[in-house]
Amino acid sequence: MDRKKIKARLELEDGSVFHGYSFGAQKSVAGEVVFNTSMMGYPESLTDPSYYGQILVLTYPLVGNYGIPESKLVDGLDEWFESDGIKITGLIVSEYSFDYSHWSACKSLGDWLVEHNVPALYGIDTRMLTKRLRDEGTMLGRMLFFTDELDFYDPNKINLVEQVSIKEPVEYGSGDRKVVLIDCGCKDNIIRSLIQRDIKVKRVPWNYDFSAEEYDGLFITNGPGDPKMCHETINNVKKALEGRKPIFGICLGNQLLSLAAGADTYKLKFGHRSQNQPCVEVGTKRCYITSQNHGFAVDGRTLPEGWEPWFVNANDGTNEGIRHVTKPFMSVQFHPEAAPGPVDTGILFDDFKRMLL
Numbered sequence: 001m002d003r004k005k006i007k008a009r010l011e012l013e014d015g016s017v018f019h020g021y022s023f024g025a026q027k028s029v030a031g032e033v034v035f036n037t038s039m040m041g042y043p044e045s046l047t048d049p050s051y052y053g054q055i056l057v058l059t060y061p062l063v064g065n066y067g068i069p070e071s072k073l074v075d076g077l078d079e080w081f082e083s084d085g086i087k088i089t090g091l092i093v094s095e096y097s098f099d100y101s102h103w104s105a106c107k108s109l110g111d112w113l114v115e116h117n118v119p120a121l122y123g124i125d126t127r128m129l130t131k132r133l134r135d136e137g138t139m140l141g142r143m144l145f146f147t148d149e150l151d152f153y154d155p156n157k158i159n160l161v162e163q164v165s166i167k168e169p170v171e172y173g174s175g176d177r178k179v180v181l182i183d184c185g186c187k188d189n190i191i192r193s194l195i196q197r198d199i200k201v202k203r204v205p206w207n208y209d210f211s212a213e214e215y216d217g218l219f220i221t222n223g224p225g226d227p228k229m230c231h232e233t234i235n236n237v238k239k240a241l242e243g244r245k246p247i248f249g250i251c252l253g254n255q256l257l258s259l260a261a262g263a264d265t266y267k268l269k270f271g272h273r274s275q276n277q278p279c280v281e282v283g284t285k286r287c288y289i290t291s292q293n294h295g296f297a298v299d300g301r302t303l304p305e306g307w308e309p310w311f312v313n314a315n316d317g318t319n320e321g322i323r324h325v326t327k328p329f330m331s332v333q334f335h336p337e338a339a340p341g342p343v344d345t346g347i348l349f350d351d352f353k354r355m356l357l
Contacts, residue, residue, distance in 0.1 A: 003098060006145070008121055010055070010092060010129075013140040013152050018129055023064075023096045024113030024120030026145050030153035031055045031089035033141035034295065035130045037274040041340025042109065043068055046088050046118075047081040049164040049185030050251065050293045052224040053155025055090040055141050059130050063122075065097040067105030068112045075195060076172055080104070082187040082339055086116040087164065089155075090143045092129070096122035119143050137269040138295060156267075156295075160225030161185055161233070161252070165206040172201040177356040180204060180215045182233060184252050185223030189339035193349045194219070199356070207232035211239055216356045217246040220253030220331065227255035227265050227296055234260050241329065246355035248348075249331030251294050257331040258322055262304040268318070271295035272333075275341060278314035279321075279334055287314060288344045290334035297333065298322065328355045 006022040012033060035057040036045060042063055045051070069080040078084070091113065100108050113120050121143065133139065140152040164185040173195035181191065181203045194201050201219075204210060207230075210218070218240050220233075227234075237260035240247060249257040255265045272292040280287045288311075300309045300319040311320035311332060321332035330352075336345040 008119070008143060008145045010121060010124065011142050011144060012132070014136060016132060018124045020092070020121035020124040022119065022145070023110040023122055024091060025117045027117060027119045028142065028144045028148040028150050029055070029090045029119055030140070030142040030150050032155055033057065033133060033139055034271060034273060035059055035126075035133055036293070037276070038340060039275070041275070043080060044082050044339045046086045046091070047083045048187055048293060049083050049087045050187075050222050050224050051088045052160050052164050052185065053089055054224075055092065055143060056088045057092040057126055057129055057133070059126050062095045062097055063093040064109040065100055066102035067100030068107050068109055069104040070106040075192070076170070077188040077191060082189060083164075086113065086118050088118065090118060091120035092124055092126060093120070093122050094124060094126040096120075119145070133270055138271060155224070156226045158225075159229040161206045161223045161230050164224060166203060167205060169205070169208065170203045172203065173199060175200045177216045177353070178202060178214070179217045179219050179356070180210045180213055181219040181221060182206060182208070182210075182236075182253075184221050184230065184233065184256070186221035187335070187337065187339060189337040190219070190221055190250060193337045193346065197349055197353045199353060206230060207236075209236060211236070215245070217248065217352065220247070220249035220256050222251035222253060222293070222335070224252075226267070227252055227259055230256060244327055246328040246352065247330070248352045250335060250337070251292075251333060254321060254331035254333045255296055255298055257329065258298040258303070261307055261322075263307070263322075264299045264302040265296050266299055268295055268297050272313070275338070277334060279311045280314050281311055282309050289342055290320075290345060291338035291341060292334045294333060
């Protein structure tokens with residue numbers, strides 16, 4: 001790609017301005033600015049639908065050094081990515097590596113961003129920027145090129161799930177147990193984790209009425225934005241709670257299951273976005289290191305009778321999972337399928353499969 005330095009800037013709603021140089025599309029954008037502390041996995045993170053509407057700050061000092069792999073479909077899903085394209089609104093890094101090297105790479109991160117018309121800046125003090133977001137909380141921001149002007153935009157005021165969910169049902173796998181998967185912005189590795197366990201998956205849109213479907217279990221996926229925007233999903237899950245078929249939710253799925261059960265959710269100050277969040281299982285005191293990406297959380301104090309906290313974040317005490325006392329309903333705030341890793345909690349997919357038998 002062209003190494004000519006094109007200047008641009010990131011402006012936050014508090015008046016802060018950070019100047020940098022372009023290595024993606026030269027396009028002004030606005031969104032919610034969030035940070036991720038992971039040390040690797042930018043191809044997976046950039047294609048995670050949970051980041052839809054957000055300007056992502058990667059705190060790792062050098063980004064782009066292992067390039068981007070070639071797209072390759074396996075079982076109807078891309079082998080290397082978490083969706084069918086880049087889902088972030090913009091990218092901010094400290095240093096960008098123009099020279100990449102990896103056995104799987106076929107292009108640079110910058111060229112990939114240009115292909116998808118997504119802007120990116122390097123040369124910004126991401127440590128200072130992250131400290132500001134941590135202290136002040138997640139803020140709205142805009143990436144501006146040349147003399148462009150653009151209003152701030154709050155993506156959480158619209159139903160982002162509707163934007164990233166599929167439009168028509170799709171089936172994967174050929175197992176003897178069938179799961180209806182509500183796609184709220186599903187990471188593909190969730191589906192891979194299910195079909196690898198010989199589970200047939202019917203992936204349906206976020207507002208799909210599955211009450212007439214024949215299935216063995218229900219799965220509620222991750223996704224972007226405020227869970228309270230998903231009224232139709234919540235109502236459909238409420239109907240499922242009247243029965244006894246197993247239910248498993250991940251990330252946004254944890255929040256949607258909680259809302260359907262009668263609990264409440266709230267927006268976190270700056271969210272959890274990393275690969276190193278410690279979660280303690282209630283009762284056993286076992287601690288797992290987890291991958292996370294969410295800006296909202298369940299208020300564990302509002303869980304109704306019959307429900308109990310399952311996991312708690314060891315750093316800030318926030319809820320990381322719930323389960324029903326007598327019925328096979330459970331959900332977690334973290335990502336057991338973890339792409340990028342770790343996959344310490346992948347055993348929860350095995351637990352879910354056993355519930356289907």
